[in-house]
Amino acid sequence: MVEATLELTVERRARIIVGAGSIARLPRLVAGLDPHRVAAVVDGNVPWSLVDAVRDGLESEGIPVSVLRVRGGEGAKTLESVERMWRFMAEEGVTRQSLLLAVGGGALLDAAGFAAATYMRGIMLGYVPTTTLAQADAAVGGKTAIDLGWAKNLVGVFYHPDLVVIDPLLLRGLPSGAYMPGFAEVVKHAAIKGGWWLSWLESRAEGIKSRDPRILDEVVRFSVSVKLEVIKRDYAERGYRAVLNFGHTLGHAVEAASGFRVSHGYAVSMGLAAESLLAVEVAGLPPDEASAVEGVLKALGLPTQVPLTPERLLEAMRLDKKFTRGKPRIPLPRRLGDFTIVELDWGVVKSWLSRVTRT
Numbered sequence: 109m110v111e112a113t114l115e116l117t118v119e120r121r122a123r124i125i126v127g128a129g130s131i132a133r134l135p136r137l138v139a140g141l142d143p144h145r146v147a148a149v150v151d152g153n154v155p156w157s158l159v160d161a162v163r164d165g166l167e168s169e170g171i172p173v174s175v176l177r178v179r180g181g182e183g184a185k186t187l188e189s190v191e192r193m194w195r196f197m198a199e200e201g202v203t204r205q206s207l208l209l210a211v212g213g214g215a216l217l218d219a220a221g222f223a224a225a226t227y228m229r230g231i232m233l234g235y236v237p238t239t240t241l242a243q244a245d246a247a248v249g250g251k252t253a254i255d256l257g258w259a260k261n262l263v264g265v266f267y268h269p270d271l272v273v274i275d276p277l278l279l280r281g282l283p284s285g286a287y288m289p290g291f292a293e294v295v296k297h298a299a300i301k302g303g304w305w306l307s308w309l310e311s312r313a314e315g316i317k318s319r320d321p322r323i324l325d326e327v328v329r330f331s332v333s334v335k336l337e338v339i340k341r342d343y344a345e346r347g348y349r350a351v352l353n354f355g356h357t358l359g360h361a362v363e364a365a366s367g368f369r370v371s372h373g374y375a376v377s378m379g380l381a382a383e384s385l386l387a388v389e390v391a392g393l394p395p396d397e398a399s400a401v402e403g404v405l406k407a408l409g410l411p412t413q414v415p416l417t418p419e420r421l422l423e424a425m426r427l428d429k430k431f432t433r434g435k436p437r438i439p440l441p442r443r444l445g446d447f448t449i450v451e452l453d454w455g456v457v458k459s460w461l462s463r464v465t466r467t
């Protein structure tokens with residue numbers, strides 16, 4: 109018999125650059141990783157002007173670039189789309205010394221990250237997030253995934269990008285549907301950090317709505333720093349990282365029950381409002397703190413009412429991969445900034461859903 113123990117450590121380092129105008133630094137930063145070539149996988153809705161700027165910048169550093177445009181949105185997170193990326197890389201001569209550069213929304217990043225993690229057992233990876241949600245949340249944390257039919261994020265791996273360049277100025281030209289939903293994740297990060305931060309965010313609501321570049325820079329930096337803090341505290345997702353799921357139990361149910369017609373960010377917004385009310389009942393959250401969460405969501409113009417029946421939501425929750433073998437366990441605030449995991453009876457879930465839905 110042979111017995112052995114391997115000490116496994118995570119050696120990949122993610123360099124994350126956040127700041128207005130940081131896209132100009134992308135070519136030098138990529139060159140610093142010394143890739144033989146770059147396969148750029150770009151969200152189909154990203155304007156050509158950005159694609160051309162990225163390509164020209166990399167080529168001026170002497171790096172050969174091939175570009176694949178992929179349909180953006182949740183449809184990017186399919187095996188077919190990942191297969192397109194794998195085939196593209198094989199045809200373009202991408203090797204282990206190459207880098208996949210994903211440019212786009214959170215869905216595109218999740219799928220391209222999975223393609224990079226699995227192609228030749230893992231190649232270098234860079235992210236240029238272009239939606240608010242991707243900048244404020246999805247580009248950081250190393251989770252990659254694709255959906256399996258209705259089962260969101262069912263297949264994926266942890267794989268940290270080598271480089272993430274987050275330029276909040278890219279958000280200014282976005283259509284509203286790519287701009288607004290991501291602020292729900294920023295509200296979530298403020299709630300994780302504490303009540304003072306919710307007020308801080310609310311005081312910036314007008315600047316966010318008018319797309320003030322200084323405010324966008326500040327808010328995206330804040331959001332990324334909170335997510336990084338949480339991940340550093342719980343790299344392996346053993347417990348604390350669960351706070352990042354605040355608003356997501358109901359949020360995922362809303363996404364699924366709406367057939368993904370409600371976007372992730374808007375679903376999370378509804379989830380944050382509804383789960384704050386639940387927290388008052390089962391976790392002792394002071395009612396004024398639940399109102400503060402709802403208040404900032406409303407100030408930002410984010411949805412707080414759930415436009416689905418309790419029956420459909422309950423059905424979606426029962427199909428949630430996290431709960432199929434038992435009762436839902438969900439992170440809820442005892443106070444803003446102080447979370448606990450609460451196990452819920454299905455009866456409690458049912459009566460809660462009937463109170464927070466309006467159809």
Ligand SMILES: NC(=O)c1ccc[n+]([C@@H]2O[C@H](COP(=O)([O-])OP(=O)(O)OC[C@H]3O[C@@H](n4cnc5c(N)ncnc54)[C@H](O)[C@@H]3O)[C@@H](O)[C@H]2O)c1
Pocket residue numbers: 151152153154155179180181182185212213214215216218238239240241242245246247248249250251252261281282283285286289290371372373
């Ligand atoms: N990996 C993670 O940790 C993590 C965290 C949060 C969310 N997510 C995932 O992120 C996804 C949601 O991300 P999202 O809100 O960015 O949605 P998305 O990726 O679907 O993008 C929203 C829309 O914006 C478009 N778009 C992207 N860039 C654009 C540009 N420059 N100009 C115009 N349109 C543009 C996209 O094509 C899409 O139609 C979900 O699949 C969610 O599960 C992942």
Ligand SMILES: [Zn+2]
Pocket residue numbers: 245293356372376
């Ligand atoms: Zn989310």
